[in-house]
Structure formats: structure tokens, C-alpha cells
Amino acid sequence: MPTSLEDWLKTLYVVFTFCTVLCFGALKSLMIGPIAALILILGNLGVILGLFPAHVAWTVYTLLKTNRFDAPLKVAILLGLPALFGIWLALSIAGSVLVGVGYGFFTPWISSFEAFRQGDESNNFYHCIVDGTWGTIKGSCTVVRDFADLCIHSYPIYLKELRENPTSNELQPLRFIHVPACIIVGLMGLIVEIPLYTAIAIVKSPYMLFKGWQRLLHDLISREGPFLETACIPIAGLTILMWPLVVIGSILMAIFTSFFIGLYGSIIVYQERSFQRGVAFVIAMVAEFDEYTNDWLYLREGSILPKPRYRKKKPSNSSEPSVGRNQSLHDRFGSIFPEAPAMLVPSLTSSRSVREAIKEVKMVQIWESTMKLCEVSGKELLNANTIAHTDLSDWLKAKHANDATIIDVGLPCFSFLHTLLNSIEAGSNGLMLFDGTEVNHLNRPQDRLLDWFFHPVMVLKEQIRVIKLEEGEIRYLEKMLLFGNDKERAKCWENGSLIPQDALRAAQIEGISRRMIGISRSVSKLPTYRRRFRQVVKDLITHSIGKEGSTKSVACSVAKQGSTRSLNSSAAKESSTRSMSARSIASIEIV
Structure with a gap:
């Protein structure tokens, strides 16, 4: 708490700065946000819907041509493709809308607070007004371009590698009897995981909300973590105000990951050759998610939900060791899901100072x-x-x-x-x-x-x-x-x-x-x-053109020098010829 007049003046200055920046940021968000959001949403929707027929054709062609899957597995994937593409359309469109709204409205707001972290304090208010305006619009165009690159280039490259790779000895053939089991377990995973993940995230969200506020207020009072530097107090205050949005984002993230966890049950059926183990995976993942969120929120250990065993033997650990509470989940998911899906709880752990983060x-x-x-x-x-x-x-x-x-x-x-x-x-x-x-x-x-x-x-x-x-x-x-x-x-x-x-x-x-x-x-x-x-290649082309131009100029200068020398030599030869002919004529006359 402030104890002197100087401390009170600093506190009043910080409060005045925070309120001013908050108003300017809100005004910029209302002006720039709709434009940037529309660019991002409409651009991504154009890419998604415009390339959807091509994505379907590329995927089906790759599935038919690849040698990595046997006939029953191809049939199972073909039968599940409509559901997969439906999920892709739903998640990609919903994600584009959420990202567009979040990026368009919050980037100008955050840029206003980031302006006060500049070194020159005299231009802080200028940057507060200017930063996050045109840059946000350009950023939304950049996001659309990067998303288009992923859809146009990265996905076809992955499919081509899948077609060209030889048959792997590690892949076991799938029997036709397991095809219905894969489809049923995949649908069961979606039906079970999505509502239960959502319920667990919603039930624990109030605790996450108040626990996060408690942590942030503790850092504010004790001047720790993001509140250590005076210049960063405004943006840290914005974090306190926006913490409910972080909680909402964590709920949406839990719902988003539940789609992929549910579908992964079909892969368990394929790997374990057992319908029962696929069902056990669907049940166990609910308990795993409950246990994981308990660990992150510092609640009681474990889970009261059943967690049946769905592996015949424990798979080998990945090459990168995982420590602590994430070990079991990391072992189960391997390279496909490096971390178990969880609610975002970035500030419930011990906060680092700004100086440490800058390093x-x-x-x-x-x-x-x-x-x-x-x-x-x-x-x-x-x-x-x-x-x-x-x-x-x-x-x-x-x-x-x-x-x-x-x-x-x-x-x-x-x-x-x-x-x-x-x-x-x-x-x-x-x-x-x-x-x-x-x-x-x-x-x-x-x-x-x-x-x-x-x-x-x-x-x-x-x-x-x-x-x-x-x-x-x-x-x-x-x-x-x-x-x-x-x-x-x-x-x-x-x-x-x-x-x-x-x-x-x-x-x-x-x-x-x-x-x-x-x-x-x-x-x-x-x-x-x-x-x-692509920008690097363009710069290299510019360098190459400049290099060729300088080479041509040097060649032209050398050619000019050579032509001048040849002209001088021819003139000299001509003059010497003339003198020789004059001498010969003179000698003839003398004779």
C-alpha cells in the first residue's frame, strides 16, 4: 500500500493511465475490430469452402493409392470420411469466427497497453492511439494468407508423402470384422467425450475464475510476477479484467480437443484389435481429463470416475521425457497428442517476473x-x-x-x-x-x-x-x-x-x-x-538480377575498351600502310 505522497502520486498516475488506455483501446476495438474480423472470417471461409472439393478429392485419391493401409482399413476410413469432413467444416468455420472476433477486437486493445512498454515515455500516448490500427488489418490479411498456405501447400505435401511412402512393417492389417467396431467406437467417443468434457470444464470454471483472480491480486499487492515492473502494470490490470474471457477460452479449448480424443478411440480399436478396449479408452479418457484438470487447479489428486485399462501392454515412452503429472498422459498419446487436452491455466502457477520473461x-x-x-x-x-x-x-x-x-x-x-x-x-x-x-x-x-x-x-x-x-x-x-x-x-x-x-x-x-x-x-x-x-526467394532473385546486371555492365565496359583498342590498332595499321606505300612510291620515282 502507498505510504508517502510520492507513492500516492505514482498510484494515481497508474490508475489514470490505465483508465485512459482502457478507453482508447475500447474505441479502437470498435473502429478497427469489425474490419479486421470480417477480413479474417470471410477470407478463411473462402479458403475453406473454395478448397473443400479439392480436399475431398485429394484425400480420397491418396487413400486409394497409398500402400500404408490395407483394404479393410481403407474401407473403414472411407466410411468415416463424411463424418470427418463434417467435423472439419464445423470446427474450421467456428474457429475462424472465434479467431476473427478475438483477433479483430482484442489486438487493438492490447496494443494500446503494449505501447506503455516502449522505452520512450514521451511517445507513449501517441503509440497508444496509433498502434494496433493498420497493423491489425494487415495482420488479419497475414493470418488468411498463412491459413491458405496450409490448405493449399502443406496438406497436399503431407498427402503426397503418405502416397509415396513404402508399406510399413509396423502397421498390422485390419480385419473386416473390426471395421464396424472402429466406426461405432468413433461415434461413441464423440457422443461421450464432447458432453462430459464440456460438463467438467463448465463445472470447474468458477473455481478457475476465482483462483486466477486470487493469484493475480496477490501478485498485484505483493508486486510480483507481471506486476513487478511499473510499466507493465496497465497490461497486467487488463489481464485481471479479461480473466473471465480466458476461462471461457479454456472451456472452448476443452470442447475442441474432445472431438479428437473421441475419434482416437477408433485408432485404439485398430491398434489393440479389440472393441472392448476401444470402449475402455472412451471411458478412461474422461477420468484422465478430470484428473488432469484437478492437477492444474490444485484440487485433490486422482478422479472418482472409473479408469479402465485399455492397453495390453504399456507403450514405450517418447524420445522426450515428460515429468510430473503429465507423464501418464504423455505415454498414452505419444506423438499424436504430446500433451493431454486441458483447460488453460497459465497464471495459477507461480508467476515469473517480467525481466525473466524478457530473457x-x-x-x-x-x-x-x-x-x-x-x-x-x-x-x-x-x-x-x-x-x-x-x-x-x-x-x-x-x-x-x-x-x-x-x-x-x-x-x-x-x-x-x-x-x-x-x-x-x-x-x-x-x-x-x-x-x-x-x-x-x-x-x-x-x-x-x-x-x-x-x-x-x-x-x-x-x-x-x-x-x-x-x-x-x-x-x-x-x-x-x-x-x-x-x-x-x-x-x-x-x-x-x-x-x-x-x-x-x-x-x-x-x-x-x-x-x-x-x-x-x-x-x-x-x-x-x-x-x-517466399520473401527470402524474392530477395535472392533481386540479388541475382543485380549480380547479372553488374556482370553485364562489366562485360560491356570490357567490350567497349576492346573495341576502342581495335579501332586504334586498325587506324595505326592504316597509317603505317599509307606511309609504307608513300615510301615505295618515292623510291620508285627516284629509281
Whole structure:
């Protein structure tokens, strides 16, 4: 509590600032929100409905052509496709509306509060009015573009990989008798999981609401967590006001995840070859969700709901260890559901200070550094005539990613390799970005999407460090990553590569190459990747045109100098000829 006049003045200033920014933010939301929301909603709806026939055709064609599924499993999936596509339409349209309204109305509001975290206090009110206006509209267009990239490029690439992959020995054939069981359990999962997940989330939402308010008010009074910095108090106050919306969002998230949990029961039937175990999974997941939310909200441990066993044997753990209360759920879902669906409870745990949060490397910083390294590597390869202007143009014109693999796969893998090599050379425990920032287990972004890639990349880096590649082997790996199966282009590139004579050594390098290509292909399917990489390719094309222009100008100047010299030499020859002829005539006259 304030004890002096100075403290009271600071408190009054913070309250006045908060109320002023709140009013300005609300006014901007009412003016900008409808425009941004309509752009995002109508754009996403156009993409969803416009590509829906193509998505159906691509999916059915892939299902018929792939060798990874046997005939009974194909029949089961075909029978379930109408329901799956119906769920896709319902969830995607509803999600577009919610995201459009939330982004359009709350982004200008939050931008008004974020303006007071700028360093220059004299321009805070100016940024409070300006920030979040045109940027929100541009952001909504960017969201539509990234969503279109996912639907137009990422999904077809995934389907193509599914068609081209050979038959896996790990997949067991499905008997026709299990087809009705898969369909029944899938429908049963939807009927059971959706209402029960919704009921559990709604029943526990009041406790989440008051528990969150209690935590935030405690941090406000004790000046901890987000309230530690005076400049961040306004936005932290907005968090208190908007906490009911966070609770509502957690309920919607629970409903959204219940669709996929319910459908996963069909996969349990396929894996376990048992209708009873599929039903047991449907029942057990309700108890798992209840237990998970109890842990997050610090209620009593366990659940009173039944939790039957639905696995014959416990599956092996994933490569990334999971600790604490999420261990059992992580074991069950594996790579498909890395974390069990739960209500969002971000502030019920102990809060970190703003200074600690600022030390984190942001995801956007990783993206920018990665793309910058791709651009620098591309310019070096262009200057060395390793890649050409036509390679870049072919990638922009290519309808599918595999039509221009040198740029689409080779260039990112080439720059990715040098990131790993630079990290190893620097002795880093993580990754050294292009700008010199180190990303390790302590300061990496707390993003679930990044978790799927960070640990495999660290394993790959350790494998490269252990085998201690020589200089010639590194050049050989560069050639394999950049050109892939294009043997003619690889032979033309004389980079000092050395093919290992040891068969084991060559197999290790080829294995590293395959894993790096697989990681790069997976990253290329993520949102925002294609938009950012497209800008890199455009910048490289500009650099290539400038390089060709400078080469032509140098060639023209050399040609001009050569023509001038030739003219001078011809004139000299002509004058000498004339003098010789005059001398000969004179000598004849004398004679």
C-alpha cells in the first residue's frame, strides 16, 4: 500500500493511465475490430469452402493409392470420411469466427497497453492511439494468407508423402470384422467425450475464475510476477479484467480437443484389435481429463470416475521425457497428442517476473534468424554460381514443393547444417542463431510446437558432434543436402568434397542427411514458413538480377575498351600502310 505522497502520486498516475488506455483501446476495438474480423472470417471461409472439393478429392485419391493401409482399413476410413469432413467444416468455420472476433477486437486493445512498454515515455500516448490500427488489418490479411498456405501447400505435401511412402512393417492389417467396431467406437467417443468434457470444464470454471483472480491480486499487492515492473502494470490490470474471457477460452479449448480424443478411440480399436478396449479408452479418457484438470487447479489428486485399462501392454515412452503429472498422459498419446487436452491455466502457477520473461528467446526471433541465414547462404551460393536464377524462378512457379527441391529443400538444409556446425564449433549447449543468440533448454520459447522439433534437433547436433566430420566429409554432406538426387548438378559443383571410403562412415553421413531433410520438410509445413521463405526467394532473385546486371555492365565496359583498342590498332595499321606505300612510291620515282 502507498505510504508517502510520492507513492500516492505514482498510484494515481497508474490508475489514470490505465483508465485512459482502457478507453482508447475500447474505441479502437470498435473502429478497427469489425474490419479486421470480417477480413479474417470471410477470407478463411473462402479458403475453406473454395478448397473443400479439392480436399475431398485429394484425400480420397491418396487413400486409394497409398500402400500404408490395407483394404479393410481403407474401407473403414472411407466410411468415416463424411463424418470427418463434417467435423472439419464445423470446427474450421467456428474457429475462424472465434479467431476473427478475438483477433479483430482484442489486438487493438492490447496494443494500446503494449505501447506503455516502449522505452520512450514521451511517445507513449501517441503509440497508444496509433498502434494496433493498420497493423491489425494487415495482420488479419497475414493470418488468411498463412491459413491458405496450409490448405493449399502443406496438406497436399503431407498427402503426397503418405502416397509415396513404402508399406510399413509396423502397421498390422485390419480385419473386416473390426471395421464396424472402429466406426461405432468413433461415434461413441464423440457422443461421450464432447458432453462430459464440456460438463467438467463448465463445472470447474468458477473455481478457475476465482483462483486466477486470487493469484493475480496477490501478485498485484505483493508486486510480483507481471506486476513487478511499473510499466507493465496497465497490461497486467487488463489481464485481471479479461480473466473471465480466458476461462471461457479454456472451456472452448476443452470442447475442441474432445472431438479428437473421441475419434482416437477408433485408432485404439485398430491398434489393440479389440472393441472392448476401444470402449475402455472412451471411458478412461474422461477420468484422465478430470484428473488432469484437478492437477492444474490444485484440487485433490486422482478422479472418482472409473479408469479402465485399455492397453495390453504399456507403450514405450517418447524420445522426450515428460515429468510430473503429465507423464501418464504423455505415454498414452505419444506423438499424436504430446500433451493431454486441458483447460488453460497459465497464471495459477507461480508467476515469473517480467525481466525473466524478457530473457526468453522469442519464436519470431528464431524465424527471422533462420530466414536471414537462408538468405545469406543463398547469396553465397549465387555468387559462387552453385545455384542459378532459374532455380529460384522455378521454385516460385512450381505448383508443388517437390518440383523445385534444390531451393525448397536443399537451401534450408544447407543453412541448417551450418547452424549446427557453428553451434558445435562454439561449444554451445543449444543452437547458435545467425545473430549470435544462443537457444538452449533454459531460454527457449515455451511453445508446444517448438518442443516437437527442439529435442530431435539437439539429438542430431549431438550425432554430428560425436562422429567428428572432416572438412571433405562436411563438403560432401553439403552437396548431398543441396542437390539431393540430382547427380549431374552435384558432380558439377567442385567444393572439395570427399566421399568416405568407409561404408559405415558413409552410412552415418547419409543417415544424417535423411534426418535433416525430414526435419526441414516438417518445418516447411508450419504456418508462416512459406510466406517468410517466399520473401527470402524474392530477395535472392533481386540479388541475382543485380549480380547479372553488374556482370553485364562489366562485360560491356570490357567490350567497349576492346573495341576502342581495335579501332586504334586498325587506324595505326592504316597509317603505317599509307606511309609504307608513300615510301615505295618515292623510291620508285627516284629509281
